[in-house]
Amino acid sequence: MLDLSQALLLGLVAAAGYIMYRGSRHDPREPPILSNRIPIVGHMLGMMWYGVGYWTMQAKQKASYSIFGIDLLFTKIYIITSPELMQSVQRSKSLSLDPLLDLAVLRFSGITNKQTLDLMLDASSGGQGFAQKLMHALAPTMIGKSLDQMNIRMVRFMTPLIDELGDKSSVDLYKWCRDAITDASNDTMFGPMNPFKDKELSDAFWDYENNLGALVANALPWLTARKPLKAREKIAAAILKYHQSGGVEQASELVKLRHTSILGAGISPEEYALLETPLPTGFLSNTVPAAFWSLYDIYCRPELLNDLRKEVELNALSIRTNGTHIIDIGALRGRCPLLLSTFQEILRTRTMSSPTRYVTQDTLIADKYLLKAASLVTMPSIEMGKQPEVWGETANVFDAQRFMKGVASETRPSEREPRRLGGFMTFGVSPTICPGRHFASSEILGMVATMILQYDISPVCGTWEEPEKFLSSLVSIMTPVRGAFPVNVKRRRQYEDTKWDFHVEEGKGQFPLVIG
Numbered sequence: 001m002l003d004l005s006q007a008l009l010l011g012l013v014a015a016a017g018y019i020m021y022r023g024s025r026h027d028p029r030e031p032p033i034l035s036n037r038i039p040i041v042g043h044m045l046g047m048m049w050y051g052v053g054y055w056t057m058q059a060k061q062k063a064s065y066s067i068f069g070i071d072l073l074f075t076k077i078y079i080i081t082s083p084e085l086m087q088s089v090q091r092s093k094s095l096s097l098d099p100l101l102d103l104a105v106l107r108f109s110g111i112t113n114k115q116t117l118d119l120m121l122d123a124s125s126g127g128q129g130f131a132q133k134l135m136h137a138l139a140p141t142m143i144g145k146s147l148d149q150m151n152i153r154m155v156r157f158m159t160p161l162i163d164e165l166g167d168k169s170s171v172d173l174y175k176w177c178r179d180a181i182t183d184a185s186n187d188t189m190f191g192p193m194n195p196f197k198d199k200e201l202s203d204a205f206w207d208y209e210n211n212l213g214a215l216v217a218n219a220l221p222w223l224t225a226r227k228p229l230k231a232r233e234k235i236a237a238a239i240l241k242y243h244q245s246g247g248v249e250q251a252s253e254l255v256k257l258r259h260t261s262i263l264g265a266g267i268s269p270e271e272y273a274l275l276e277t278p279l280p281t282g283f284l285s286n287t288v289p290a291a292f293w294s295l296y297d298i299y300c301r302p303e304l305l306n307d308l309r310k311e312v313e314l315n316a317l318s319i320r321t322n323g324t325h326i327i328d329i330g331a332l333r334g335r336c337p338l339l340l341s342t343f344q345e346i347l348r349t350r351t352m353s354s355p356t357r358y359v360t361q362d363t364l365i366a367d368k369y370l371l372k373a374a375s376l377v378t379m380p381s382i383e384m385g386k387q388p389e390v391w392g393e394t395a396n397v398f399d400a401q402r403f404m405k406g407v408a409s410e411t412r413p414s415e416r417e418p419r420r421l422g423g424f425m426t427f428g429v430s431p432t433i434c435p436g437r438h439f440a441s442s443e444i445l446g447m448v449a450t451m452i453l454q455y456d457i458s459p460v461c462g463t464w465e466e467p468e469k470f471l472s473s474l475v476s477i478m479t480p481v482r483g484a485f486p487v488n489v490k491r492r493r494q495y496e497d498t499k500w501d502f503h504v505e506e507g508k509g510q511f512p513l514v515i516g
């Protein structure tokens with residue numbers, strides 16, 4: 001249904017496009033520009049209604065084209081449905097994600113100071129590209145020792161949250177995942193003085209996150225974006241206080257690196273607080289729905305649930321002399337192939353990602369198609385990640401064993417290594433691959449493994465009917481949920497009076513996940 005943020009997306013596209021568009025006409029070397037049934041404004045209306053999900057819908061409807069364009073009045077978007085063409089996009093240096101990151105500085109953070117903008121914005125906007133360099137510099141803070149520290153802190157926080165779930169007989173599973181992942185992740189990232197400990201502030205964060213569309217549209221924001229503006233003000237004030245009271249000293253390497261770099265570049269503490277306001281979107285907006293769908297897709301398949309319980313019990317569970325049951329995160333990674341494969345299959349089937357790049361100059365891809373400067377090019381994963389030439393005839397079937405090397409299954413007789421061209425885009429496509437994927441995997445799989453052993457979960461309504469989805473999110477590619485999903489929770493008899501904990505072995509935190 002059309003909501004305010006979707007309607008305002010029109011404003012975004014029109015405004016951004018007006019600035020970017022050079023008034024170029026269609027060049028015969030460009031991909032075909034396909035029209036909508038409603039002339040001129042049809043695609044614009046489509047985007048108003050469906051948000052960025054419209055690109056995926058178009059890709060589905062026009063899958064016989066390997067690439068085509070749609071005209072959004074002031075800019076063009078080229079939509080790619082062929083894995084081979086996607087490779088050309090990955091190889092091209094003039095198709096870049098970086099200019100799109102300006103959106104975070106300008107709209108999500110609301111920075112207006114000219115000097116700071118000159119420093120932060122991408123070179124294509126006349127800036128020095130500091131925001132982009134900082135983003136790409138974060139990868140080392142999410143592997144090795146820093147990852148171990150993050151995992152240790154996260155599991156310490158997660159254990160009591162999962163345990164407390166058994167005290168409730170029913171719960172909204174999406175809200176529970178949201179709150180558990182939010183609390184555990186913010187505590188991991190910001191340390192003991194985590195400002196989001198305050199429930200009011202963590203709720204304010206979700207008000208902000210759910211309404212980023214209105215901030216981006218920036219059309220009479222005092223009227224149309226009151227909620228996210230108010231939330232942003234609250235969050236920035238809390239982060240400023242966190243900085244002033246030295247909270248960063250005990251934070252994760254990621255938060256410390258951003259703090260040192262931003263303040264070291266001469267940016268004021270007030271602007272630092274604004275720049276950090278959208279930071280949790282990076283580690284929450286995808287992890288929360290991915291955790292929910294992981295539980296949903298496993299619990300709704302009783303046979304798979306049973307197999308996974310056996311695998312985890314056999315390979316990743318140990319019992320201390322005092323009776324505490326320990327789940328070993330390293331063993332989930334190395335000795336539970338079905339769990340790891342199931343997780344990747346859930347990511348493959350639940351993602352609605354569409355990696356998008358800005359065309360910085362006229363670019364010829366595959367020696368054939370001209371992409372005009374100042375346009376966008378996008379690669380919807382739903383179409384590409386499910387193509388028979390990538391995944392075989394079973395592309396549209398949920399196959400929990402798909403990612404198990406050397407294992408043939410009913411739906412997939414081949415024993416080929418499952419890493420295939422353009423096949424798996426949930427963590428991005430080269431050269432921009434998500435550096436947080438190992439942390440996200442520990443967090444989600446640690447939670448899932450303990451939950452499936454401890455609890456039976458069933459929907460209150462009696463059937464596994466999918467809840468309403470929030471398809472026009474600007475920051476999540478994991479199909480977040482808009483509605484509630486009430487479930488009954490029951491402790492399993494064999495583990496009724498059991499204490500649970502996790503074991504994190506240093507150097508074992510990186511998951512061997514398939515990437516695009």
Ligand code: HEM
Nearest residue numbers: 135136282283286287290355426427428432434435436440
């Ligand atoms: C299931 C959870 C997650 C998914 C599906 C996911 C997905 C992605 C994707 C698709 C990209 C690339 C964007 C593009 O090319 O357009 C990305 C980038 C990134 N992700 Fe994640 N992410 C997840 C969790 C996390 C977590 C937990 C963190 C932090 C701990 C994180 C940090 C980042 C960062 C910093 C980048 C930017 C890298 C760069 O530009 O060099 N992500 N993520």
